[in-house]
Amino acid sequence: MFIKKVRIKKVRIKKAGRTYTYLRIMESFRQQGRVRQRVLAHLGNLESITPKQLAQLSGQLAELAGIQPAASTKLDPRRV
Helix, strand or coil, X not given: CCCCEEEEEEEEEEXXXXXXXXXXXXXXXXXXXXXXXXXXXXXXXXXXXCHHHHHHHHHHHXXXXXXXXXXXXXXXXXXX
């Protein structure tokens, strides 16, 4: 199996008048000539994931993929 396109997707689900947002790692693939999507991993409720946890996750995913993690986009106040 070859994974051609993998992305992290925000999924909004409305339940009992409240909207919940989840993060999922999704794979796009073709099956019988049609494009389908498959969930590779559920990352959890967006409200319960901190920015620090997201940064750690992105670094770990980059390491597993064998690529260099993206540099932080925060500005160093000493350089501004």
